[in-house]
């Protein structure tokens with residue numbers, strides 16, 4: 744009997760514990776989504792990898808849109824179907840880096856990572 748209880752306790756420890764902390768927003772937050780889906784191409788600051796750095800994107804979006812919701816909606820649409828004429832960074836960025844490939848993530852996740860990107864805006868960062 745003692746043995747069985749020991750096994751149950753062990754199973755609980757092995758399988759029960761990890762799932763208890765699963766719903767944590769940290770694993771699915773904008774920054775985590777960025778790290779796993781975007782950071783392979785986008786660095787935070789110059790020098791760029793194969794795409795414009797996040798601080799530059801955030802700065803351009805702050806200039807182009809007055810509200811976060813509007814900017815996020817545009818970013819999400821762009822990520823689902825990137826088009827040069829919809830690019831806020833413009834044809835110069837597209838000529839330099841190429842067009843971004845479409846992201847196959849869900850709309851909710853795209854919205855979260857786009858909001859995170861908008862929030863990275865740093866007024867001290869200037870891009871020409």
Ligand code: HEC
Nearest residue numbers: 780781784794818830831832833836837840841842843856
């Ligand atoms: C395979 C490389 C690659 C990945 C992965 C990638 N991007 Fe990009 N992204 C680019 C390139 C290249 C550009 C610049 C050209 C353009 O605007 O299409 C760009 C531009 C952008 C822009 C500016 C669009 C505009 O209005 O001009 C945003 C916003 C953006 N990326 C967000 C993201 C986010 C968020 C992710 C992750 C979910 C991501 N990107 C993943 C390559 C990538």
